[in-house]
Amino acid sequence: MTGPAATPGADGDAGPAGDRLDADGLRGLFLFESLTDDQLAEITRLGEVRRWAAGSVIYAEGDPAESFFVLLDGAITLSRRVRGANVEVARSDHRGAYAGATQAYAGDRMEQVYPNTMRALADVALLALPAPEFAAAIRQWFPMAMHLLDGLFVAMRTTQTVVGERERLIALGSLTAGLTHELNNPAAAAVRASAVLRERIAGMRHKLAAVADGRIDGAQLRRLVDLQEAAVQRAATAPRRSPLEISDAEDELVDWLDEHGVPDGWELTATLVAGGFDPAGLDEVAGAVAASDLAATARWMAYTVETELLLGEIDDALARICGLVGAAKQYSQLDRxxxxxxxxxxxxxxxxxxxxxxxxxxxxxxxxxxxxxxxxxxxxxxxxxxxxxxxxxxxxxxxxxxxxxxxxxxxxxxxxxxxxxxxxxxxxxxxxxxxxxxxxxxxxxxxxxxxxxxxxxxxxxxxxxxxxxxxxxxxxxxxxxxxxxxx
Structure with a gap:
């Protein structure tokens, strides 16, 4: 703390203590012009005139607020520490300007520290009043004003606390609503994909039974399983296509399926194209089974592709959910x-x-x-x-x-x-x-x-x-x- 109670030199070039202002001198300051003679006498008793040389630090931001200062002569500047640099917030050469322990009246209801740093721009003379005694005098002399200030202080602090908490809750509630909505989308997609996947797996079992009802030997069945694995790989690496390219590819597969006598082949084309199938891929399937088994085999392949696509959809949905949960933990800094x-x-x-x-x-x-x-x-x-x-x-x-x-x-x-x-x-x-x-x-x-x-x-x-x-x-x-x- 660098303040008026320090020994000469501790506050730059602070002068010796002991100088006083009489009642007439105090009445020349706007803060004290309406005080009674007894009140002026008390200020005279409490206050000391202190002097600092230009460039001196009179008090520092964050130090205990021990004194209330009134400018008598010279010029001072007030600064705040921002981003490691001193930022000037005010300066004055007006006789009677005040700073320092300006909230001493609040007592222990708030931390009593200097809110800024005061420096002397030129040689200055300041009236220094000890904060505890000055605050006690203010409370005694102006009880109604103190009640009003107390009410204002408490009301503002309470209001700020309550409204601040409410704002945080509103923001949290709004973000939570958005988060649950975002979680619901992939969760619902995963549920839908899971339900369809269950149906397609059942269909695959039925089609496999139809394909392998005794008319296909082991070698052919092995060839079909290899084709099924190839279909899975093809579905996983299928390139992205434009809407026009997808339409042309579907038309090609419809023509191929019609030419090979597959009934309702148009129902399969969207899935087969999404899985990367083309006429050459279907030629491989046709070469592995008899013509009478082609329709059942084509549907089995379509179910295989759709199953893989549904699994990919579920993977994407679960990854989205995990990402949102991770973002929520990052946002809340839970357990950190x-x-x-x-x-x-x-x-x-x-x-x-x-x-x-x-x-x-x-x-x-x-x-x-x-x-x-x-x-x-x-x-x-x-x-x-x-x-x-x-x-x-x-x-x-x-x-x-x-x-x-x-x-x-x-x-x-x-x-x-x-x-x-x-x-x-x-x-x-x-x-x-x-x-x-x-x-x-x-x-x-x-x-x-x-x-x-x-x-x-x-x-x-x-x-x-x-x-x-x-x-x-x-x-x-x-x-x-x-x-x-x-x-």
């Missing part, structure tokens, strides 16, 4: 340490996966990832909350049509994550307020005004990073900057 060194792309992909059910059909999602960016130390579960808030706001701004762009890279020595949308933009008159608690541009009942406030506190206060916004009609971008190292 709160602070980790992470690949931010994994977090972004997990969050986007959770949003799959919420992205309108007319919104295109574009990923522009710089895979060369390094891993970063972070609280991944909380960063996922930031991505959730920013993506949700972007989707709400665009409506049913637009482009959501998620971009990564490096900027200013930090890892950069950009969430951009093609919505109408943020009006210039409200842009300075978007990170304020409870401020929202959404209609009543649709927004709590805490999403960006929560995101700001997570990025800036917890990670030592920064959030920047650029907005114009048709293009709004929120850029999150995260330090590459702790500290």
């Amino acid at each position: 340490a709160p602070h980790q060194t992470v690949d931010v792309h994994d977090l972004l992909d997990a969050t986007l996966a959770m949003f799959t059910g919420k992205v309108p059909a007319g919104v295109r999602v574009v990923r522009e990832y710089d895979r060369t960016v390094p891993l970063v130390p972070a609280y991944p579960a909380e960063l996922n909350q930031v991505w959730t808030n920013l993506i949700d706001n972007a989707l709400a701004a665009m409506g049913p049509v637009g482009t959501l762009t998620v971009r990564t890279g490096q900027a200013d020595g930090c890892l950069s994550v950009e969430i951009a949308d093609t919505g109408p933009g943020i009006p210039p008159e409200v842009r300075p307020r978007i990170f304020e608690p409870f401020f929202t541009t959404k209609p009543i009942g649709e927004g709590t005004g805490l999403g960006l406030d929560i995101s700001y506190r997570i990025v800036v206060k917890k990670h030592g990073g920064d959030i920047r916004v650029e907005s114009a009609p048709g293009s709004t971008s929120f850029r999150v900057l995260l330090p590459l190292t702790d500290g």
Whole structure:
């Protein structure tokens, strides 16, 4: 702590303590102009005039807030530590400007630390009041004001806590609904494929019985089994075809089946073509059995191909389910340490996966990832909350049509994550307020005004990073900057 109670030289060039302001001097300061004589006498008793040379640090951000300071002469600057750099938030040469333990009246209901760092721009003189004694005097002199401030403080804190929790629950509920919808699709597909597969396996057994009812010897049956294995391999490696190519291939197989007397051959062509069959492949089948057994053998082959295709469909559905479950675990950071060194792309992909059910059909999602960016130390579960808030706001701004762009890279020595949308933009008159608690541009009942406030506190206060916004009609971008190292 570098403050007015330090010995000379501990605060740069802080001067000796002991100078006092009399009642007339105090009345010249707007903070004290309405105090009674007794109250002024108490301020005179408590306060000491301290002096610092230009460039001195008067107090440092995060140190215990021990003194309330009032500027008497000179100029001071207040700064905050952001992304490892000092960012000036205010400066003043106005006599009576104050800073330091400005919330001492709240006592132990909040952490009493300096919210910023004060430096002397020029040689300064400050009135230093010890925070505990000054706060006790304020509570004694202005009981009604203290009750109002207490009510405001408690109400704001309670409201922010309750609404913040509610917002998180709403976001979680919305994402959960989307996730269950996405899980339902592949699960339902797997169930349908399984039911059809059961029928086709039964059909294969029946067709095999019809084919091998004594009219086919062992050598021919072995040849059919080899053809069946070839059909399975062909189905697994069948090339993708255009709709026109599929139609032409089906016409060829219909003609072949009609020429060889296979009844209702058109029912088989779609499956055989999907499995990679062509007339040459059917010639091999026809050469392995008698003409009287060709129809049953062709259907047996079609069932074989369809069985393989159904198994592939089930595999795809189960892989999709496993991927969604993995994304949910990545998003929630279940069973993982709160602070980790992470690949931010994994977090972004997990969050986007959770949003799959919420992205309108007319919104295109574009990923522009710089895979060369390094891993970063972070609280991944909380960063996922930031991505959730920013993506949700972007989707709400665009409506049913637009482009959501998620971009990564490096900027200013930090890892950069950009969430951009093609919505109408943020009006210039409200842009300075978007990170304020409870401020929202959404209609009543649709927004709590805490999403960006929560995101700001997570990025800036917890990670030592920064959030920047650029907005114009048709293009709004929120850029999150995260330090590459702790500290």
